[in-house]
Amino acid sequence: MKLSAPKWMRGGGLTGYAILYLAFLYIPVLFLPLFSFNDGIYISFPLKGFTTKWYVEMMATESLQHALLNSIKVATTVSIISTVLGLLAARAFTRYRFVGQRPALGLLVLPLVVPGIILGIALLIMANSVGIELSLFTIGAAHVLIATPFATFVMISRLEGFDANLEEASRDLGESGWTTFWRVTFPLALPGIVASLLLTFIESFDEFILAFFLSGNEATLPIYIWSQLRFPKKLPTVLALGACILTFTVVVVVFAEWVRRRGVGPSRKSEN
Amino acid sequence: MTSEAYTTPPAGPAGRLRTAIRGALFRYAGLRGYILLSPTLLVLVGAMCLPVGILLVYSFWTQSYIEIDHTLTLANYIKIFTRQSYMLLIGKSVLISFTVTVATVLLAYPIAYFIAFKVSRYKIVWLILITVPFLTSYLLRVFAWKIILGYNGIINSGLKWLGIIDQPLTFLLHNPTAVVITLAHAWAPIAILPIFVSLEKMDRSLLEAATDLGDSPTQRFLRVTLPLSIPGVVASSMLVFIPTVGDYITPQLVGGPDGMMVGSLMHAMFFRANDWPLGSALAIISAMAITLTSLGIWLLTKQARARAI
Numbered sequence: 001m002k003l004s005a006p007k008w009m010r011g012g013g014l015t016g017y018a019i020l021y022l023a024f025l026y027i028p029v030l031f032l033p034l035f036s037f038n039d040g041i042y043i044s045f046p047l048k049g050f051t052t053k054w055y056v057e058m059m060a061t062e063s064l065q066h067a068l069l070n071s072i073k074v075a076t077t078v079s080i081i082s083t084v085l086g087l088l089a090a091r092a093f094t095r096y097r098f099v100g101q102r103p104a105l106g107l108l109v110l111p112l113v114v115p116g117i118i119l120g121i122a123l124l125i126m127a128n129s130v131g132i133e134l135s136l137f138t139i140g141a142a143h144v145l146i147a148t149p150f151a152t153f154v155m156i157s158r159l160e161g162f163d164a165n166l167e168e169a170s171r172d173l174g175e176s177g178w179t180t181f182w183r184v185t186f187p188l189a190l191p192g193i194v195a196s197l198l199l200t201f202i203e204s205f206d207e208f209i210l211a212f213f214l215s216g217n218e219a220t221l222p223i224y225i226w227s228q229l230r231f232p233k234k235l236p237t238v239l240a241l242g243a244c245i246l247t248f249t250v251v252v253v254v255f256a257e258w259v260r261r262r263g264v265g266p267s268r269k270s271e272n
Numbered sequence: 273m274t275s276e277a278y279t280t281p282p283a284g285p286a287g288r289l290r291t292a293i294r295g296a297l298f299r300y301a302g303l304r305g306y307i308l309l310s311p312t313l314l315v316l317v318g319a320m321c322l323p324v325g326i327l328l329v330y331s332f333w334t335q336s337y338i339e340i341d342h343t344l345t346l347a348n349y350i351k352i353f354t355r356q357s358y359m360l361l362i363g364k365s366v367l368i369s370f371t372v373t374v375a376t377v378l379l380a381y382p383i384a385y386f387i388a389f390k391v392s393r394y395k396i397v398w399l400i401l402i403t404v405p406f407l408t409s410y411l412l413r414v415f416a417w418k419i420i421l422g423y424n425g426i427i428n429s430g431l432k433w434l435g436i437i438d439q440p441l442t443f444l445l446h447n448p449t450a451v452v453i454t455l456a457h458a459w460a461p462i463a464i465l466p467i468f469v470s471l472e473k474m475d476r477s478l479l480e481a482a483t484d485l486g487d488s489p490t491q492r493f494l495r496v497t498l499p500l501s502i503p504g505v506v507a508s509s510m511l512v513f514i515p516t517v518g519d520y521i522t523p524q525l526v527g528g529p530d531g532m533m534v535g536s537l538m539h540a541m542f543f544r545a546n547d548w549p550l551g552s553a554l555a556i557i558s559a560m561a562i563t564l565t566s567l568g569i570w571l572l573t574k575q576a577r578a579r580a581i
Binding site: 014015017018021022024025026028029031032035042043044045046085086088089091092093095096097098099101104107108110111113114115116117118119121122123124125126129141142144145148152199202203206208209212213222225226229235238242245246249250253254257258261262 | 301302303304305306307308309311312313315316319320322323324326327330379382383385386387390396398399400401402403404405407408409410411412413415416417419420422424425426428429430432433457460461510511514515516517518519520521525535538539542548551552555558559562
């Protein structure tokens with residue numbers, strides 16, 4: 001049976017709106033790469049001509065390299081820890097039924113919705129009360145807190161449609177618990193694990209507010225960018241850096257989303 | 273070819289203990305769930321519940337010069353509730369976020385509808401196109417608006433270049449509207465997904481039934497589709513409203529003095545005024561304001577939904 005949409009939604013109107021919406025999402029951000037190649041210190045029209053000098057200047061900045069290295073260290077550690085935790089938690093949620101499952105799931109959502117500034121303040125106070133000095137470690141701990149729920153939800157969406165019979169079949173055929181895990185569970189979960197590693201890496205790599213409260217003397221890349229925004233002369237270099245980060249992020253995220261969504265979820269027939 | 277479970281348990285107390293544990297794990301599958309979940313719960317408790325608990329305690333202490341007075345008192349709360357400028361700032365933050373939420377959800381709904389009902393072959397492509405901006409650097413997305421709306425920014429210089437204006441427009445940056453536009457842009461993608469999910473899992477036969485019973489497409493949308501998607505709308509609203517109230521980056525970069533929000537004040541209390549207890553109380557009061565407004569939104573939509581059905 002054919003169902004038609006309401007009149008005001010018919011006739012390409014909705015498609016047109018969707019395209020406009022995408023433009024609204026993407027165009028503002030595209031100004032960063034555009035002006036990063038502009039041969040002028042001011043970010044304004046008309047464009048002055050093509051240059052790559054801001055990129056050269058960016059490469060030569062030592063404090064930037066240091067911040068980049070810090071970000072990579074933190075993000076790598078965070079992505080590994082949170083993915084392992086997320087995998088275990090997702091397995092608990094999808095494979096077992098236990099008392100307190102829903103409250104636990106609710107607790108897990110909290111770090112994703114509580115305003116970052118409140119988490120940042122709370123963690124700052126705690127570090128101070130316990131006597132932990134602010135460093136990359138405190139940033140990492142805060143990032144694990146927000147990345148673990150994220151990893152868990154990525155893994156849950158992967159494991160949800162998981163057929164438990166496959167594992168039982170493996171055990172019936174004589175495999176031990178470990179070999180079942182390595183030969184059945186792990187390969188099936190692998191796309192989720194890859195996606196989770198990549199997405200949590202990016203989440204930590206781009207995170208600002210928690211790092212801002214917990215950084216002490218060590219800067220991550222977003223903190224470095226923030227510190228440069230005060231100097232108008234540095235803006236073109238910041239744009240070049242921003243363009244690099246955006247490109248890197250988009251490539252990683254698109255790849256991760258593609259891996260994650262491939263073959264997951266029922267694709268229902270559309271309305272018409 | 274016997275698996276471990278069928279081998280005879282080794283003798284001795286250690287062996288018996290192992291068998292007992294394995295038996296318990298086998299019988300109470302839920303226990304295995306807890307064991308798998310425990311590291312994550314530990315992180316949540318240690319890095320969220322505990323710190324927030326300490327924050328709560330801190331808010332009842334007071335700062336006297338460089339020392340912290342550990343006597344429990346409501347002084348900070350009284351100070352905030354009686355100082356009009358603080359309360360106005362919290363109110364303004366809630367109002368700005370509420371405006372952002374309404375705008376974001378209204379703009380997002382048609383897109384969610386479009387992807388759920390109109391797109392059949394390239395659903396994944398659309399979903400990825402929507403998700404990608406959200407996962408890119410928040411700082412850079414906000415920063416983009418600063419260079420767009422600035423005094424010598426992209427809009428002003430572009431209009432001047434085209435000969436439309438002589439003087440830069442001053443009303444673009446450093447006001448609440450700039451904050452609303454920037455936040456609505458930054459949070460747009462997250463609003464789409466919950467609405468999309470609620471539309472996607474809707475039972476399509478209900479729509480057919482409505483048509484069979486003589487509903488026009490518009491009636492059907494208002495009486496079936498919209499009410500059934502309300503849970504998604506509420507989830508979207510919460511996902512946008514709750515984090516934006518405490519946003520720090522956006523008001524700081526594009527808000528100016530008029531567009532200041534409570535996040536800036538919290539930051540100032542911790543890093544400039546060095547009054548941590550007062551800052552903690554402000555955080556708690558903001559969190560309460562967020563919770564109350566969210567409850568209000570939830571109740572309102574619940575009522576609206578009940579009336580619609």
